[in-house]
Amino acid sequence: MKKDLISIQSLSRRELIDIFNLTAKIKNTPSKFAYTLKRKVLALIFQKPSCRTRVSFEVGMYQLGGSSLYLGPDQIKLGQRESIGDIARTLSRYVDGIVLRTFAHKNILQMAEYASIPVINALTDLLHPCQALADIYTIKEKFVNLKRVTLAFIGDGNNVCHSLLYACSKMGMNIRIATPERYSPRESIVRQARAFARDSGSKVYLFNEPKRAIEAADVVYTDVWTSMGQEGETRARRNYFKGFQINKKLLSLAKGKCLVMHCLPAHRGEEITDDVIDSSDSIVFDQAENRLHVQKAILIQLLRR
Ligand code: CP
Ligand code: NVA
Numbered sequence: 340m341k342k343d344l345i346s347i348q349s350l351s352r353r354e355l356i357d358i359f360n361l362t363a364k365i366k367n368t369p370s371k372f373a374y375t376l377k378r379k380v381l382a383l384i385f386q387k388p389s390c391r392t393r394v395s396f397e398v399g400m401y402q403l404g405g406s407s408l409y410l411g412p413d414q415i416k417l418g419q420r421e422s423i424g425d426i427a428r429t430l431s432r433y434v435d436g437i438v439l440r441t442f443a444h445k446n447i448l449q450m451a452e453y454a455s456i457p458v459i460n461a462l463t464d465l466l467h468p469c470q471a472l473a474d475i476y477t478i479k480e481k482f483v484n485l486k487r488v489t490l491a492f493i494g495d496g497n498n499v500c501h502s503l504l505y506a507c508s509k510m511g512m513n514i515r516i517a518t519p520e521r522y523s524p525r526e527s528i529v530r531q532a533r534a535f536a537r538d539s540g541s542k543v544y545l546f547n548e549p550k551r552a553i554e555a556a557d558v559v560y561t562d563v564w565t566s567m568g569q570e571g572e573t574r575a576r577r578n579y580f581k582g583f584q585i586n587k588k589l590l591s592l593a594k595g596k597c598l599v600m601h602c603l604p605a606h607r608g609e610e611i612t613d614d615v616i617d618s619s620d621s622i623v624f625d626q627a628e629n630r631l632h633v634q635k636a637i638l639i640q641l642l643r644r
Pocket of ligand 2: 462497563
């Protein structure tokens with residue numbers, strides 16, 4: 340049976356630990372994995388722009404001895420020129436795995452349903468699992484014991500927030516989320532995360548004041564207020580998110596030193612100030628680097644036969 344990576348929701352804590360253990364081996368001794376995916380080919384279908392995700396998957400595949408094909412928005416015109424199901428079945432005859440960045444989450448579910456090869460979620464409007472896996476790995480590198488860590492997510496209850504909810508609650512990390520009321524994370528995801536948190540011994544808190552989220556935090560995380568595809572709402576969102584900016588004043592409300600995270604790209608001066616993202620407490624480029632190592636582990640687990 341082929342395996343996909345669509346959501347962290349369906350990964351067990353054991354599977355997450357296996358991914359992190361393999362990531363550490365790959366990061367420490369990359370040359371040992373130089374031929375692990377020899378002759379394997381990965382198709383990267385992107386309907387939205389990308390720097391980190393595209394480059395880290397392409398470089399990762401190359402470093403594992405395989406290769407990749409980038410299929411951008413104007414190339415296959417997924418769902419327009421032909422159906423997702425027909426693309427899935429066609430690509431399954433040529434390549435060994437599909438990475439998809441798309442809008443509606445149902446698109447990736449459909450791709451996975453029709454493809455006979457592994458499908459990896461490279462971001463949908465709902466979830467960004469590869470990001471959250473790299474983020475948790477990065478936090479683990481800094482703190483070792485995740486069970487003692489509290490992460491505050493301040494901003495939009497978006498795709499990154501949803502995947503962090505799953506990842507933190509499965510790994511036993513506390514997560515405190517502050518969003519404007521109308522931009523809260525999806526209720527069903529919060530409910531599932533609370534159930535995972537009960538099992539792992541952690542807590543999920545939702546607030547509408549950034550101060551409440553940050554006061555108990557070891558790590559503060561933010562993401563853009565306007566995600567890809569929401570550009571028409573930029574002005575309205577700037578208004579609703581006033582007061583949610585990660586700046587020195589907000590950071591001073593944390594109980595002590597707090598690491599700063601952002602998945603990038605950042606809208607500097609909007610959700611985060613230059614002095615914070617460029618400070619010595621910021622680990623945003625460690626997160627970006629770890630996308631490469633974590634995704635190599637995911638590729639090995641899904642594509643190696
Ligand atoms: N964080 C992230 O996914 O970046 P890109 O949009 O540049 O891929
Ligand atoms: N929430 C952002 C994440 C980008 C990596 C977006 O979807 O645009």
